[in-house]
Amino acid sequence: MTAAPPSAEDTAPIRLGTRGSALALAQSQRVADSIAARTGLEVELVTITTHGDTSPEPLASIGGAGVFVTAVREALLAGECDVVVHSLKDLPTAPHEELVIGAMPKRADARDAAVVAGGVPLAELAAGARVGTGSPRRRAQLRRRFPELEVVELRGNVDTRLARVLGDREGVAADLDAVILAAAGLERLGRDDAITEHLGIDGWPTAPGQGALAVEVRRGTRGPLASALHSLDHSPTRTAVEAERAVLRLLEAGCSAPLGAHAFLDDGMLFLAARVYSPETGEQVSSAHALYVADTRTPGEDAAALVVDELLRQGAADLAPLGGAR
């Protein structure tokens, strides 16, 4: 068989759609560089503005983190770009009929990090100190671990959140003692110097998929882009985050559920642990299971089924409002 000569489509620049936030641009540029290196083609960023970027409303009232994803997917479906990058933790767990995740690159740090004024450990902050977060999970974890701290509702992009602790050149007043953020986001922005404390996964499990990216294309995408994504994919990351996301799906929980889940592979075994919290009291239920990956075709799904069954038997559904955008 002779290889088909490269078509015009195979040599045209690849258009990568992205939100315009600094974090989205930083992670999209990394993926663009990887695709360019693998294909030898030019990869240009196409910026897409989403309602979630422009609205000051709390995320929950405008449809949850899903609002970021919807606009970017619409641009991909409309052919305005060839490929898009999402933070996996913001991506609904329901598969999309016309889109596929072409690559999940190797996951970055899945932990949360604290940025505390003066570099004081969270445990040493005075009673009543103000800690900002917009995440029901982080709120519940703070309530549980540091019940004497005051949790302040906070959203906005990473720089805005950091400014609330550190102040900034535009004169934003530092009115919080600390914020909790994803370590991966700070690293991608080159702001990990601001981290004063990493919160260990064992006492502080994070959102399903945190630290991982999903590179999405239209179903049926072929050619150099498809091959590049195939080689960018990191299968241990895929298996682990599939387990975490299956917990969310089987609990019928949304991205704002007060739930932490973390999975990893080691020596052919998949380990999955998850916790559901009461946002009011910080009460929790936990479950963890391990299985041999080679024993089943759906290790993530199987591990999640064991974990979710145990969480529900312990009353997870009564502890927390799990529903919301999927």
Ligand SMILES: NCc1[nH]cc(CCC(=O)O)c1CC(=O)O
């Ligand atoms: N919900 C917003 C969001 N989506 C992804 C990240 C960070 C990067 C990641 O987890 O991959 C963040 C910011 C944060 O939670 O601090």
